[in-house]
Amino acid sequence: MNRVVIIGSGNLAEALARALAAARGLQLVQIHARNEERGREVARIAGCAWSGDPAALAPADLYLIAVSDRAVAEVAERLPIPHGAAVAHTAGSVPMEAIPAKFARRGVFYPMQTFTKGRAVDFRPIPIFLEASTPELLAELEEVAQRLSDRVIPADSERRSKIHLAAVFACNFANHMYTLGEEIARSAGLDFDVLRALVAETAAKACDAASPRDVQTGPAVRGDRTTQERHEALIADSRMKEIYQTISQNIWETSRKI
Template identity: 40%
Template sequence: MKVSIIGSGNVGWHLGIAFENHHHPICEVFSRQSAKATKLSSMLYQAEVKTDLDFSESEADLFILSVADDAMEDVCSKIILPENAILAHTSGSKSLEDLQKLMLIHHDLPVKCGVFYPLMTFSAGKKLDLKTVPFCIEASDEETEQKLVEIAQELSNIVYLISSEERKVLHVAAVFACNFTNHLLALAKGITDSEELEFDLLKPIISETFKKALAAEDPADVQTGPAIRKDKSIINRHLDYLKTDENLVEIYEVLTESIQHF
């Protein structure tokens, strides 16, 4: 299957290279930032850099829409696809119906729509084994669904048919598990840095925390610390230390209460 990538951010970057590694050539790369499209295309075999969204003469069968949610409507209003092409977005929060409605509003002919969502955090330049990444697939019809499942199974060992509502739930859960967790680690580093202590001293406990949480049937079963023990003396000492930063005090109090009432 021939593929074109619309959007050259982290997800588009990883998927483009992965498709070609599994013998699905990339025909075109489009990005509002042409420099990014050029850089991604240089990593691919013969991908053309597109400066507009007219793909009417493209040989691609699958068009991966990997743009920010806020940019989706603008892209859908301008894109021109060849007949029988599949347009699949990679968003965790946009529904299949959202994509279908946008295409119906802006185009006379029906378009085969789908979702090709990799449930993972992607960073530029950070290599990732997509075989371990869950792919959530949804489509407007069975034939399109089957094609998306087949290509996803080439990229990954973990492929599920997931509805838009289920994907929304997974995306919310992923924000807690990934984004919020990473932010808490960044706050922890800020605390150690403020006292000229090495953040590396925390890495063993961070590693053990994740190992236990992932091994447990329920991470709540392996919760430790002053909050779960309801150790008011330690909690108050921590809050006294943090009192110069109202943001940290609020986060500490909210999480402590959440742990105690979970």
């Protein structure tokens, strides 16, 4: 299994295209995407062909469906993917069964990372979670994944959904906290730059520790209600105040269980 087609042109499709194009023993033969401008851009980055015409879908050993979660089933159903080829989607929380059963060789190829247009990432440390309809296909997907990453992990749909939920908390929610912190800093006449060193050290400590719980700091973990009340008095927005109170209470309750 070495000839690969990526179906899609979003952030994940671009990141996969970059990684596959640079991997030894793999050939990215085509980006298939309905968005011509974006599809051509991703194909140019990866140095491969582009097509938006289903009739021009290139022959390949593996078709990676890197589209929005809700579009996985529809895209797999409508494309003339050759009989006998492997078809895998790249979504964290979508069951493997979203790929129609007419594909005997179906699976999941989920790289757990946040991807941004135009931003290259190193795939070697990125965990890639795999699921497949047969043990034989799982072994083949593992060979492909190992050419991209040093962390390849089998995971059925239930396990992968939990991992995706963990990623939402650790990535999406954490980034939203940075956004709220930026808003508060701006109310003091400063911008996000004043928080960069703090954000970097917080992430570094969490990664270096056996558990991020071990390096939790701040007034909530200390049970410092005086400081918390001062903070709450500064928050005019009721929803932001509720977030502050809910998270502070959860930190306190979690820290008591250590």
